[in-house]
Each structure stands twice: as C-alpha cells, then as structure tokens.
Amino acid sequence: MTVLDELSGYEFEEVMEDVFRNLGYENVRQSDRGADVGRDILMEETVDGIRNAVVVECKHTDSVGRPVVQKLHSAVATYDYDGPKRGVVATTGHFTGPAKEYARNLQANGDPHEIELLDGDDLRTLADEIGLDLYNGRIEILCDETLRPYDPTRGVDAPVEVAFQDIENIHPDSLPGPEHWVVFEPFVRIRADIESVFETGAGLIHSIDQTDELVVQADGDGPRIPRSGIQRLVRTNLDAAVDLDESSFEETFDDLSVERFGQTETEYKEWSVDRLRRKHTTTVQYTGDNNVTYRKECEPNLSDISVQSIRPVYLPRVRSRLELGEYAYPYEYYAAGPSRLALEDGIRRCKQCGETDDSPYTYCENCGSVNCPDHTKTERLVGEPVCTGCAVTETFFYSTKYFYDEANLDQFRGEYEAMPIHRKALENKPLVAGTAAAAVLFVLFVLLTVGVV
Secondary structure, three states, X not given: OOOOOOOOHHHHHHHHHHHHHHOOOEEEEEOOOOOOOOOOEEEEEEEOOEEEEEEEEEEOOOEEOHHHHHHHHHHHHHOOOOOOEEEEEEEOOEEOHHHHHHHHHHHHOOOOOOEEEEOHHHHHHHHHHHOEEOOOOEEOOOOOXXXXXXXXXXXXXXXXXXXXXXXXXXXXXXOOOOEEEEEEEEEEEEEEEEEEEEEEOOEEEEEEEEEEEEEEEOOOOOOEOOOHHXXXXXXXXXXXXXXXXXXXXXXXXXXXXXXXXXOOHHHHHHHHHHHHHHHOOEEEEEEOOOOOEEEEEEOOXXXXXXXXXXXXXXXXXXXXXEEEOOEEEEEEEEEEOOEEEEEEEOOOOOOOOOOOOOOOEEEEXXXXXXXXXXXXXXXXXXXXXXXXXXXXXXXXXXXXXXEOOHHHHXXXXXXXXXXXXXXXXXXXXXXXXXXXHHHHHHHXXXXXXXXXX
C-alpha cells in the first residue's frame, strides 16, 4: 500500500497518537522510544464505567505477521497497570492470516489481554471520521461545536438592552429591535503534560512536573494567544458548548458566517509544544561540588511535553446595531451564553465629543443621540433633556436657553415677552443671585463705613 509512505516510523506513531486522541481516548502519549518493548503508544479508555489501559504497536509496513501480535500480547501482559488492559496493532499495510488467527484465538479463549488489529482499510475509515489526510499525515480540524452565541433564556437582544440600562431618559423596553451579525471564530484549547528533569554532577538542579493549558486563536492569521479575557471566556464556558446548528442560528441572526481553522491539528500541536518549551525554559543557578556557582539554562526536550488533548471550538463574535433617530449604535462582543466580553461599546459614548467614562449618559429624544453631561442640557419649554448638537439656542436675560426646534423657541419668545421684569430676571438665576449677593455686601460696606455696624 502507498498510504503514508512519505512518513518515517516515528512520524507514523505521531499521526496515530493524534488519531486516537481524536477518537476520544484519554491520556494518549508515546512511550519511551529508547527501549523496544513492543509499546509505541499508551492510552486509556472508559468502558462501562471502568478505566482500561490500551497499549498500541504501530507498524508502518506492507505486512504484519504473527510475531508482532505475539510480542504486543506479551507487552500488554507485562505492562504495569492496575486494571483491565488490552492491545492494538495499527498498520498502514495488512495483516497475515496467522496474525489474524492469533488475535481471533485470544478473543475466543477469553484471554484478558485481547489484541485489536487495525489495517490500512480500517485507518481510512477512521480518517473519514476525524478528517485525517492519510497521504500526508496531517489532521484537519473538523469542528461542529460552538459556545452559545446568546443566552437562550433572554434572547439575542439582551446585551444591547443591558448596555442601555444605565442610559438616562430611555427605557430598554422601548428600544426598537437591533440587527445582529455573528461570525463563528475558530479557537483551540490544548492541554499538555510537561515532565522534565535536569541534573548535573551536583545532582538534581531543576524539575518540571505539571499540566499546562493553552487557548489558541486558530484562524487564517496563524496561531496566537488571545488576550486574557478571551482565554477566560473560552476556558470557563467550554463545557457548555453546543452543536453549531447553522440553520437554527440563521433564524436568529441577520447574517452568519463560519471561519475556517487556519492550520491542521498537527500544526497546532507542533506550535503549542514549541511554545510550551519556551514558556517553561528557565535559567537555574546552582552550586557545584567545588563550591563554584554556575548558571544553566533548563529547556525541556520535545519528548518531555506530551499533548493530552486538542479541543477545537468556535467562539461567536456578535456585532449588533441599533438605530435611534439620526444615530446608529454598534455593540460588538464575544459571546458565550450569558457571559460575554465587550469589544466595542458604541452606546456609552457621547455623540458630540466621542468621550466615554463613568459619568451618567443621557438620551436625547429629539435627535436620538446619547451624550455626556457636558453636552446634555434641559429644554427650556418642556423641561426634558436635549443635546447641544441638535438644540436651537437663544439668549434670554444674558443666559443661553436650549430648545428642541424653532417652534418651541418661538413659543417661548411669546411667553418671555409677557413676563414681568422680575420673572425675566429669573431666567438667569446665577446672575440674579450674584447681583443680590453683591448688593448685600455693598450695604454692609456702607454701614461699616458710617459706623452703624
């Protein structure tokens, strides 16, 4: 057979490691390459609630005979594992008649260490299930899971309504329905075990024994680590992922698109191992037997890092747009059901100056704008908020007054003309108060001058 002929034996083992991980096996790892004991891959499975060990022998050859199956059976029997265990031989070629017979006899005799045989045809079947390109050994990512693009208990409008809750002079229930667009962006969560020991003539100077996790943005721009808020959103909501049912989501959103994963699973694995090597590389200072202080850079080997799981998932990026009067309000965020991370808040932003802060923002019903306190005034005729951007202004008794439109201004002009002088003066209360205070001070000054007080 010509399947995977371009790969070395070790490369074939790496491909099979990814295959079994995608099939749902757990704790999948390559065994020590230094000793040929008939065990290439070690992994675990749960059957009827019982944890079983699975020992795999990989053979990148045209034909596999009985001795290979026999050797694996012995390796399984001697493998130190407290629980049931079985073996698998995976080959790109085929099994001889004696090899198949030996495996069948083990099963017929009720042997506790059965051996499963996977030939090239079986591998092609598995490849169809997980997106494996057998001819180049790359694992394409097939993903049908996404974090929820909205909270099903509140609906897709809820984030915009919540954003308007702090805006004065408008109630979220009175808002028109926003438009919503969603892009399902690809992410990958990778978990790996790092076990590394560094020794010198002075003994053990450093060791690593831990599990690490990476959340990787996996679109066409290449793998990269997103900012911490996005990582947190993916990590905390991954177990609540749902099926990416495009037809269902198309009924909710005005437009929908799904981005492709930019690289293969194999490439993300290689990238993550390289990044984890750099992350866990450290310089250690130690004292030798001669009481001399040394510094050594401790960098884990490739074999010290074992990728345990590669979990692809889509993270919805939702962009909403709401129109009020003359203005449009964009609101963009990453969604994960009731959780979200805002990317653009075009709601709490003054339409006049563009500023956004913790000040109270107010809606202008006259033009549909939201504005900061510096650009929000009180309409003189009706006493409601109006923004400086749309208001008509005129000065009355040295004080600027704000009106919705010329009609309101004309009406107030008539009212103003009919006012007595003391009422007109009250249109500029600061001036009146200041004048009164100045008059009082003047009287006191005069009284002090003539000696009355």
